[in-house]
Amino acid sequence: MPAPPTATSTDSARLPLAGLSGVGARTAEKLAARGLVTLQDLWLQLPRQYEDRTRIAPIRGLQPGRPVQVEGVVEAVERGFRYRPMLRVALGDDSRATLVLRFFHFRPAQVAQFRVGARVRCYGTPRPGQHGLEIVHPSYRVLGGDEPAGLGDSLDPVYPQVEGVGTATMRRLIAQALERLPGDAALELLPAEVAAARGLPTLREALLTVHRPPPEADLQALLAGTHPAQRRLALEELLAHHLSLRRQRIALQRHGARPFDVPGALAGRLCDALPFALTAAQRRVFEQVRDDLGRPVPMLRLVQGDVGSGKTVVAALAALLAVEAGAQVALMAPTELLAEQHLVNFRAWLEPLGVRVGWLAGKVGGRARTRTLAQIAAGEVQVVVGTHALMQEGVQFSTLGLAIVDEQHRFGVHQRLALRDKGATGGRVPHQLVMTATPIPRTLAMTAYADLDVSAIDELPPGRAPVRTVVLSAERRPELIERIRGACAEGRQAYWVCTLIDEDATRPSPATRGGPPGDVVAQAAQSTFEALGKALPELRVGLVHGRMKPADKQLAMRRFKEGGIDLLVATTVIEVGVDVPNASLMIIENAERLGLSQLHQLRGRVGRGSAASSCVLLYQPPLSQMARQRLATMRATGDGFVIAQKDLELRGPGELLGTRQTGLAAFRLADLARDADLLPAVHAIGEQLLAGAPRVADRLIERWIGGAARYAAA
Numbered sequence: 001m002p003a004p005p006t007a008t009s010t011d012s013a014r015l016p017l018a019g020l021s022g023v024g025a026r027t028a029e030k031l032a033a034r035g036l037v038t039l040q041d042l043w044l045q046l047p048r049q050y051e052d053r054t055r056i057a058p059i060r061g062l063q064p065g066r067p068v069q070v071e072g073v074v075e076a077v078e079r080g081f082r083y084r085p086m087l088r089v090a091l092g093d094d095s096r097a098t099l100v101l102r103f104f105h106f107r108p109a110q111v112a113q114f115r116v117g118a119r120v121r122c123y124g125t126p127r128p129g130q131h132g133l134e135i136v137h138p139s140y141r142v143l144g145g146d147e148p149a150g151l152g153d154s155l156d157p158v159y160p161q162v163e164g165v166g167t168a169t170m171r172r173l174i175a176q177a178l179e180r181l182p183g184d185a186a187l188e189l190l191p192a193e194v195a196a197a198r199g200l201p202t203l204r205e206a207l208l209t210v211h212r213p214p215p216e217a218d219l220q221a222l223l224a225g226t227h228p229a230q231r232r233l234a235l236e237e238l239l240a241h242h243l244s245l246r247r248q249r250i251a252l253q254r255h256g257a258r259p260f261d262v263p264g265a266l267a268g269r270l271c272d273a274l275p276f277a278l279t280a281a282q283r284r285v286f287e288q289v290r291d292d293l294g295r296p297v298p299m300l301r302l303v304q305g306d307v308g309s310g311k312t313v314v315a316a317l318a319a320l321l322a323v324e325a326g327a328q329v330a331l332m333a334p335t336e337l338l339a340e341q342h343l344v345n346f347r348a349w350l351e352p353l354g355v356r357v358g359w360l361a362g363k364v365g366g367r368a369r370t371r372t373l374a375q376i377a378a379g380e381v382q383v384v385v386g387t388h389a390l391m392q393e394g395v396q397f398s399t400l401g402l403a404i405v406d407e408q409h410r411f412g413v414h415q416r417l418a419l420r421d422k423g424a425t426g427g428r429v430p431h432q433l434v435m436t437a438t439p440i441p442r443t444l445a446m447t448a449y450a451d452l453d454v455s456a457i458d459e460l461p462p463g464r465a466p467v468r469t470v471v472l473s474a475e476r477r478p479e480l481i482e483r484i485r486g487a488c489a490e491g492r493q494a495y496w497v498c499t500l501i502d503e504d505a506t507r508p509s510p511a512t513r514g515g516p517p518g519d520v521v522a523q524a525a526q527s528t529f530e531a532l533g534k535a536l537p538e539l540r541v542g543l544v545h546g547r548m549k550p551a552d553k554q555l556a557m558r559r560f561k562e563g564g565i566d567l568l569v570a571t572t573v574i575e576v577g578v579d580v581p582n583a584s585l586m587i588i589e590n591a592e593r594l595g596l597s598q599l600h601q602l603r604g605r606v607g608r609g610s611a612a613s614s615c616v617l618l619y620q621p622p623l624s625q626m627a628r629q630r631l632a633t634m635r636a637t638g639d640g641f642v643i644a645q646k647d648l649e650l651r652g653p654g655e656l657l658g659t660r661q662t663g664l665a666a667f668r669l670a671d672l673a674r675d676a677d678l679l680p681a682v683h684a685i686g687e688q689l690l691a692g693a694p695r696v697a698d699r700l701i702e703r704w705i706g707g708a709a710r711y712a713a714a
Contacts, residue, residue: 012182013040013703020176022169030164031173040703042177043207045170046233046668047157050213050222051123054152060095062126062133065625070099071121071143077114088134089114091122099126100134119143128622155213155222178211189696189703190239194685195232206232210669225674234670238682239689240704241667243697246686249300249452256428257298258327258401264290266320266353273352274313281459282310288455289318289433293402299431304440305457306640307604308464311435312342314457315404316349318433319383323355327401328376329383332390332419334407336361336550337557341579342406343385350383360386360395363550391418399423405434437604438597439640458641466638467607468614471591471631473621480587480616481535487585488539488566492611494585496532496569497602498525499593528589529569536567544570572598574605581609591617591634592627596647599634626650649673668704 015038017023017031036042057068072093080086087103087110101122103110114120124138143149159170181187184202195202201209209229213222221227267286271278278286285303292299305311319329331346333339339361347357358372358381375381379398384390400423423430434452472480484494529543542565544556553573560568561580568574568583572594586606591599599617607613617631633646689697 012180012186013038013043015039015180017042017173017177020173022172027165027169030162034160034162035706036162039177039180042174043181044668044704045159045174046210048160049158050155050219051158052155052219052223053123054154054219056121056151058095058097059091059093059099059133060097062097062099064127064133065125067123067125069121069123071119072099074114074116074118074120077111077116079111087111087114089120091120098132100129100131101138101140102129102134102136104137113142121149153215154217155219157211157213174211178208181207189700190236190685194235194681198231198235198681200228200232200235203232203236205229225669225671230669231675231678233668234675235678235682236700237668237670237704238675238678239686240700241670242682242686243689244701244705246690247697247701250690252300252429253297255298255424256296257431258325258428259296260293260321260325260327260401260431262321262324264321264324266324266355267317269353270317270320270349273349276461278313279310279457279459279461281305281457282314285455285457286314286317288453289314290321292453293318293321293431298429299433300452301433302452302454303433303435303457304454305435305437306439306460307437307601308608309437309457309460311406311437311457312345313349315406315433315435316346319346319402319404320350320353320355322402322431323350323382325401327399328379328381328397328423329402329404330390330397330400330419330422331383331385331404331406333385333387335573336363336387336554337573338406339385339387340554346383346385355383356381358384360384360389362387362389364389391422395422397422400430403430403432405432407436407438437601439644456641465607465610465612467586467603468612469603469617469635469638470614471617471619471635474589474618477618480618481532483616484532484567484585484587485536485539488536491582492585493560493563493565493580493583494567495574495583495587495602495605496528496567497574497586497588498528498569498571499590525569525571532567532569539566540564541566542568544568544573546571546573572602574602579608580605582611584609584611584613586613586615587618588615589618590620591631592619592623594630596630596633596643596650599630600640600643603634603638645673 016028017037017039018028023031031037036045051067051069053069055069056071059070059072062068062070070091070093072091074089075092075098076090078088078090080088084104085106087106089101089103091099091101101120101124120140120142122135122138122140124135126133126135128134157171159167159174162170165173181204184204187204188202190203200206206229209217209227210222210233213219218227222230289299289301289303292301303311303314315331319331322329331339331342333342343357343359350357356375358376360369360372360376364372372381373394373396376384377396377398384397389395403419403423405419420429420432439456440454484496487494525543525545529541533541542556542560544553544560546553548556556565556568557574559565560583563582583606586603588594588599588602594602603615606615615634617634619627619631623631629646629650633643637643686697689700
């Protein structure tokens with residue numbers, strides 16, 4: 001293991017930015033707002049991409065979505081005011097092709113620059129337009145005379161934006177910071193053999209290469225994020241995040257926990273009473289949970305499993321072990337719909353065994369709330385199911401020994417801590433079981449959940465037929481309406497899911513940015529409900545969306561579950577917590593707007609009974625490349641783990657897990673999908689450092705993440 005860092009490296013890294021030329025009080029304040037306070041912060045303010053201005057691309061060979069630099073002569077200029085002011089400039093070159101430059105924000109002086117015959121060099125990303133390829137708001141300059149302008153000899157770094165600090169200023173400040181970069185011996189924290197064994201440069205070399213790519217650098221590798229310099233930085237960044245989470249786990253295990261070393265009589269009685277046999281995967285995961293609960297250190301286990309894999313039964317069995325040991329259990333879900341679903345299941349399974357199950361949600365008020373709180377405090381209620389209301393200040397448990405959190409990625413870390421702290425007494429904390437129906441790729445679980453033990457229920461119960469998935473253009477809506485009519489005539493039920501509530505809420509979504517211009521067309525739930533009611537007068541059509549009063553929403557869902565509604569028009573509020581076995585048809589409007597994980601969750605609402613089920617993904621053309629890949633993946637597989645891996649590749653870890661909870665959005669350079677092969681080394685080096693060089697581990701965490709631990713003591 002390396003020696004602790006020298007004073008020189010530490011002092012240099014921590015020098016304030018006020019010492020740089022051009023950093024006054026106001027600039028320093030703006031930089032600090034983005035966490036840029038020291039020289040080290042600027043060294044690690046890594047480019048998020050590069051612009052290749054080393055060559056001119058012929059217009060005829062341009063490809064949509066691939067950034068390029070072009071040069072041509074202005075052939076035509078047009079100002080318009082169709083929906084808003086717009087400037088269109090037609091640019092032609094020797095390849096005898098035309099490219100349109102489109103501007104929505106411009107000044108009169110800019111219009112005057114674009115005179116017919118002027119030579120313009122611009123950089124941007126072409127995309128399909130009304131008249132061929134176009135670039136919206138390119139960076140450009142008008143060239144004077146016939147003299148050719150020189151080309152760059154290296155890639156230009158593009159840094160994350162800092163409000164109030166321009167691109168040129170940021171490049172100048174980073175250049176100054178790099179001039180003060182110490183030598184290898186002062187900067188390096190990893191053992192020399194770690195980088196050498198993988199053919200990677202030193203940290204100093206890597207930083208200089210990434211910030212200032214030399215002319216001979218592999219441009220394609222840099223643009224793809226696979227250059228050895230980027231891999232060297234990714235290795236250290238992944239290691240720092242892994243160490244941070246491992247530190248949190250070690251800190252948690254310093255607390256004690258009440259061991260539930262019981263015979264498991266209640267759990268056995270539940271298994272005997274269930275109308276189905278547990279799958280091998282459910283039995284395996286329950287034994288892992290049972291082993292954890294029998295130890296005097298707090299369990300912190302994530303149980304992940306596909307939609308319908310049976311996580312709730314495993315949670316119920318774990319709860320019964322705690323109850324048998326004389327402890328209370330809290331089960332928290334993010335929505336009342338999902339919490340109520342758990343309540344129904346737990347009461348059906350546990351109350352025949354003599355276990356009292358309580359209910360605590362936001363809508364429980366007055367005397368009922370007072371009575372429930374008193375019963376929880378007295379220990380008369382052994383299992384409490386609820387929402388965020390479980391974490392409120394007035395909720396006191398008698399002997400909380402197990403906290404179960406469902407769909408954990410929808411809660412912030414502090415919310416999970418607040419529930420855990422309800423049972424913290426005498427140096428002991430409750431065991432924690434967190435669950436998710438969003439399968440997590442192994443590479444992501446290894447990194448994002450290094451502070452948890454991860455179990456996977458990777459087997460569906462027998463008899464679950466795969467859901468047939470079809471992708472259709474919105475133009476075929478009339479066919480779908482007839483299909484719904486036929487399915488409901490046979491006694492089945494159907495969902496029609498919309499992505500918006502009101503028509504005026506239409507706006508481009510993150511899923512479609514970078515696609516064709518113009519607002520995304522999204523059919524609102526309210527108007528769809530009205531239209532389908534008119535088209536299908538013989539059917540009972542219901543409506544559920546997030547702006548409804550909770551009581552009205554619960555009533556509609558209950559009617560649908562009990563068969564009182566044939567067709568339910570809903571927003572994505574029904575993504576989790578709805579179990580209606582008789583529903584066999586799911587239609588998702590504007591499916592191109594949703595991520596893979598959300599599409600898979602919605603599709604999981606059907607196929608829960610014995611009838612053959614279908615999911616129709618209705619899209620509004622034209623599709624962006626990413627939307628096309630998502631819909632093709634949904635059609636190709638029903639395996640949630642395969643879908644999750646593809647989702648990770650397309651969207652990145654921050655969106656997949658929820659950045660509030662994981663901190664993964666703070667990755668400066670590492671990409672878990674691209675850099676997955678580094679993770680085994682990260683884990684091995686991390687354990688060596690924790691055991692043999694804890695001060696080096698501290699410095700790595702401080703360097704990449706900062707002094708504040710992301711997870712507190714989660």
